[in-house]
Amino acid sequence: MQQDLITQARSWLAEDPDPETRDELAGLIDAQDLDALAARFAGTLQFGTAGLRGELGAGPMRMNRSVVIRAAAGLAAHLKAQGQAGGLVVIGYDARYKSADFARDTASVMTGAGLRAAVLPRPLPTPVLAYAIRHLGAVAGVEVTASHNPPRDNGYKVYLGDGSQIVPPADGEIAAAIAAVGPLAGVDRPGSGWEILGDEVLDAYLARTDAVLDAGSPRTAQVVYTALHGVGTSVLTAAFARAGFPEPVLVAEQAEPDPAFPTVAFPNPEEPGAMDLAFATARRANPDLVIANDPDADRCAVAVPDASADGGWRMLRGDEVGALLAAHLVTRGAAGVFAESIVSSSLLGRIAEKAGNGYEETLTGFKWIARVEGLRYGYEEALGYCVDPDGVRDKDGITAALLVAELASVLKEQKRTLLDLLDDIAVEHGLHATDQLSVRVEDLSVIADAMRRLRENPPAALAGLAVTSAEDLSEGTEQLPPTDGLRYQLRGARVIVRPSGTEPKLKCYLEVVVPVGPADGLPAARAKGAELLAGIKRDLSAAAGI
Known part of the structure; x- marks a missing residue:
């Protein structure tokens, strides 16, 4: 087997057109580094x-x-x-x-x-x-x-x-x-x-970004922006200038493309520490919003001032931004189908139903959301939003940023904030609290073992909530084609477990729905939601062995 591996590597080396990878492979062959060769x-x-x-x-x-x-x-x-x-x-x-x-x-x-x-x-x-x-x-x-x-x-x-x-x-x-x-x-x-x-194609795209905004809407929101060392800065600032928003305050250390991503462990605004420089800039600039794109600028993260948060700024969850944009579009009279993936909050369905719009749930990924017939708005909890499906049939972090800034400007004129609107949505539709249990692994067999355990011994209850149905999504459903995943419906909650399609991670998506009572209100609902999510996370982790 050793000689077979060396022969295979030499055969690959003979037709490799890249001097850098040729040198890498030749070095491994010369060193007889069988472990490294086997991995490749x-x-x-x-x-x-x-x-x-x-x-x-x-x-x-x-x-x-x-x-x-x-x-x-x-x-x-x-x-x-x-x-x-x-x-x-x-x-x-x-x-x-x-x-x-x-x-x-x-x-x-x-x-x-x-x-x-x-x-x-x-x-x-x-x-x-x-x-x-x-x-x-x-x-x-x-x-x-x-x-x-x-x-x-x-x-x-x-x-x-x-x-x-x-x-x-x-x-x-x-x-x-x-x-x-x-x-x-x-x-x-x-x-x-x-x-x-x-630049003709870029100019045409930028001209299209205007279409996501209402003519004559306020454009006063001040934004701190980070591209996380990606490619978003020049395009987002051009789009904001065309729309008439104040020039975003850039996080200087992360504004220019840099493939080394020197200031972050992972160039993902959802990862701990990725937004630290943005929040430091925000504390100096005192903006209305912090907006971040991921390195290829198809995702959009949003943070808002929050005196109760550590450092004075709070990242909004993708589900929260998804609901805010949906509510904003409804207020503007948007008609058509609102769609999301199965791992996103069920709140979107309630917003769409109340507005008389269609609603559809798809498998994970915008490859599915973008194909929904009659789509007007689609989102996924992983910070992806499709707000102009006639222009871009995919998630778009630039147009989503524009729409968030417009919403913040409208609320600013009313002396209100995105957090105020989130409260209104919770009172109207119930508090939809979400969280995620995500485990990054080196050995993919850990994920396979966890999925096997859950399939062989599905939990009967999580956080004291009875599991009312357990679906193996690999078998498909009436609405969804087969995919590697599990879905549990609980009394007042929902859990979906699936391997990530792009990273070595097992992802578990948790949601609880808590009515907002007239007496104890939102604080009690939030406390109850946090308690249930913590309990579900604990019990699911034990059941999956992760």
Whole structure:
């Protein structure tokens, strides 16, 4: 087996086009580092509905130019098999290590396969790529990004010509086409022939962002903004300027793209410590809001002044922002279907029903939300919001930031805040308190073992609340196709357990609904909600063995 591993590594090395990963792999071979080689050659990165995502490095289990060239060749073969030979593929990329290289390789492969390729002019937010696909009439789009993953990662996200991310069966068909790609020497990769786009597409996207705001609405909210070392700063500040908002106060240490993400452990606004510099800036600037994008600016995080919070600022949960934007759109008279994924708060359904709007629940991911017929607004608890589905059929952290700023401006004129509106929503619909039990692992078998335990011995009660139904979502439901997950309905609560599709995490999504009584009011409801969530988290952790 040792010799087989060395032979396999040498074979890969012989066709690796990247000097950096060639040097890495050659060093491992010379050192006979069998553990490191085994980790890189234990299989291949699997292409699925999230595309590809993984750690940079040499070998088929890492993100590198060889893997990307094969992915691009498989995608090209799939598009041609679908009768789209000669069609346009538009390619975007973020500012991570190797992103520009992967974008150029993709353009080269598409051109060599007889398709047309156009690359965005520089690292730009993922929503700009999603917009460009339909704007340019492309048959597909590729975004090179690892979103909010650690600095050592990169990824490859594929969109179809309708501007939405791939779903089955397309993902499986593309994966099969990738597996059928032979030696890289047989993949035609000309050194030119694709187009580098100018700023026209970005200008068109920015012009579209105005559409999310009401004409004549107040634009007075002052914002502190961080791009978390990603690509959002220039586009968000341009969008705010076009809309007439005050110029955002930037978190200077995180304003420019930097693939090392030097000031954060994880470039994700949900992670502990990621917002510390933003809050420090806010304490100096005294704004109405803090807004953060993740590195590819498709997610939007919001924090608000709160005297009771440590440091005077409180991050709003994705479910809270989701409800606030829904309530704002309802007030503005928005009509159509409101949609969310199954892991998001059921509060959206109550808001939509009260307003006479349609409501739909989907599997996790905007690849599903964006496909809802008649969609007017969609969100997911992981800070993703689709507020202009006619423009971008995906989550968009730029337009979501504009809409949040508009809402804050409207409330500011009324001498109210986002927290006041959240209180109103809780009184009207009941307090929907949410939390998450999330476990990051090194060994993926830990996740598989936890899912097995819960399937074999589902809990009968959590935090003293009886489990009224237990669904294994891998079997599918009348409304949902199969997915690896479990859903428990309790008396006044709901729990969903699923492996993350993009990170080595087991995620458990918890929600309790507590009526707000006229006597004891919101404080008592919040205390009860916090108590129940803590109990559910404790009991679920024990049941799953995590």
